[in-house]
Amino acid sequence: KAGVTQTPRYLIKTRGQQVTLSCSPISGHRSVSWYQQTPGQGLQFLFEYFSETQRNKGNFPGRFSGRQFSNSRSEMNVSTLELGDSALYLCASSNGGLNQPQHFGDGTRLSIL
């Protein structure tokens, strides 16, 4: 069974730009969640989608948004990028939701210049 796939693996952007990250979950998983990982704050939850609907949301500004498609694939968008958005962005999928084991991809490393 293929794991969670995230693209691209690396991305360099400048302040003010926007970016879209993509995630393909494990086949059959309907829950997809996104996380930001930084050395200072650790791994922080952004949001979870289930059957194309946002079901849970963390404490991030509205510049961070996402969506999920009918095939469970998900995208995350960050608008008006700031230097502090430099981080590893991880996507995870699960059978049920955030009370179930999360299966992570290897992330997208986003660097803001």
Place this chain on the structure above:
Amino acid sequence: QKEVEQDPGPLSVPEGAIVSLNCTYSNSAFQYFMWYRQYSRKGPELLMYTYSSGNKEDGRFTAQVDKSSKYISLFIRDSQPSDSATYLCAMSANSGGSNYKLTFGKGTLLTVNP
């Protein structure tokens, strides 16, 4: 007080040692507990998943949950150099209906020396 506290280490042990990794938490609503291992430049990999209090063993790994003390542990027996990684604890609580809150510790960096 942070909801989940985890000593960042670094922790350095000789090969073959027993390793103890711990997390404390303040939210008594946490019911689901997980441990992840993360190698450099990779995503976290699930090691253990437990519900409520008790022990769970899987090979060289044992997870313990003590809800009365709000304390969880991961023990690694006969540690190997390949166990060198960052270990993250994670906890989930129901926040109403099908909504859950998932919180991670900041991770402990472990090095096992040959």
